[in-house]
Amino acid sequence: MKGFRKFKKTLLPWLFMTPAFLILLVVLAIPIVWTCGLSFYDWSLLYTTEKTFVGFKKYAEILTSPIFWKSLKITMILTVACTFFEFIIGLALALLLNREIRARNIFRGLFLIPMMITPIVVGLQWRWLYDTEYGLINYFVGMIGFSRPNWLINKSWVLPSIIIAETWENCGYVILFLLAGLQSIPQSLYEAAQLDGASRLKRLLNITLPLLKPVILIVLIMRSVVSFRIFALIYTLTGGGPANATKNLAMLTYETGFSYWRIGQAAALAVFMMGVCMFMGIFYIKFIKIER
Numbered sequence: 001m002k003g004f005r006k007f008k009k010t011l012l013p014w015l016f017m018t019p020a021f022l023i024l025l026v027v028l029a030i031p032i033v034w035t036c037g038l039s040f041y042d043w044s045l046l047y048t049t050e051k052t053f054v055g056f057k058k059y060a061e062i063l064t065s066p067i068f069w070k071s072l073k074i075t076m077i078l079t080v081a082c083t084f085f086e087f088i089i090g091l092a093l094a095l096l097l098n099r100e101i102r103a104r105n106i107f108r109g110l111f112l113i114p115m116m117i118t119p120i121v122v123g124l125q126w127r128w129l130y131d132t133e134y135g136l137i138n139y140f141v142g143m144i145g146f147s148r149p150n151w152l153i154n155k156s157w158v159l160p161s162i163i164i165a166e167t168w169e170n171c172g173y174v175i176l177f178l179l180a181g182l183q184s185i186p187q188s189l190y191e192a193a194q195l196d197g198a199s200r201l202k203r204l205l206n207i208t209l210p211l212l213k214p215v216i217l218i219v220l221i222m223r224s225v226v227s228f229r230i231f232a233l234i235y236t237l238t239g240g241g242p243a244n245a246t247k248n249l250a251m252l253t254y255e256t257g258f259s260y261w262r263i264g265q266a267a268a269l270a271v272f273m274m275g276v277c278m279f280m281g282i283f284y285i286k287f288i289k290i291e292r
Contacts (some may be wrong), residue, residue: 039058115176228276278288
């Protein structure tokens with residue numbers, strides 16, 4: 001009996017976690033280790049199937065490549081802009097939906113629809129909307145009296161076009177998380193602050209945002225990582241063009257691995273992206289201090 005109790009407290013929890021651990025091992029751990037190993041080899045499927053160990057040569061090649069730095073710049077612009085607009089718009093809409101307004105539940109459902117659509121479908125949808133001649137956006141732009149821009153061809157407009165589409169697609173995630181966090185805040189705190197004469201802005205800065213810090217941390221990490229590796233939307237809208245103006249690191253990795261078949265260099269790019277994503281997570285955790 002004593003041995004069974006000891007087994008129940010020590011080994012039984014690990015036994016229940018074993019299936020999940022094995023799934024994570026197969027789906028995540030093994031591919032990550034395999035990719036890290038490939039980054040130390042020169043392996044081009046276009047010429048040979050043999051791998052040659054080259055150490056850190058592939059990392060040196062990508063760090064000295066001009067297209068890599070251009071892609072990194074584009075990636076950081078997209079990451080910062082998409083995360084910023086998704087968070088600001090998502091927070092504003094979450095605060096609005098948290099109030100007692102008519103048809104609140106209907107609006108909640110409508111804002112979540114974009115996140116349920118496949119990214120490829122979202123890309124095709126926005127590609128039609130951005131069409132120069134027949135797109136709905138240019139139709140309204142022409143009605144106002146402005147010239148119709150080439151959204152996906154003009155270098156000045158193509159990045160803002162992707163940021164708009166990405167923000168529209170993923171703003172629902174931010175609304176969902178922040179709204180859940182807002183509803184967990186006790187209303188008694190707002191009532192006490194209101195009795196003390198605190199304005200809405202003071203209540204937002206001194207009650208809402210501090211208590212939302214854990215949720216904000218999760219939202220920023222998730223959205224930054226996802227925005228850093230945007231692929232399906234860019235692939236569908238522009239394919240990295242025009243003239244590599246939207247070729248971020250995800251597109252560069254895909255092109256290196258599956259267009260030029262330089263597997264070792266593509267693996268090095270993937271490892272670099274993984275390292276940056278880990279750094280962003282650590283940065284947010286250190287920057288947003290959560291009181292316990």
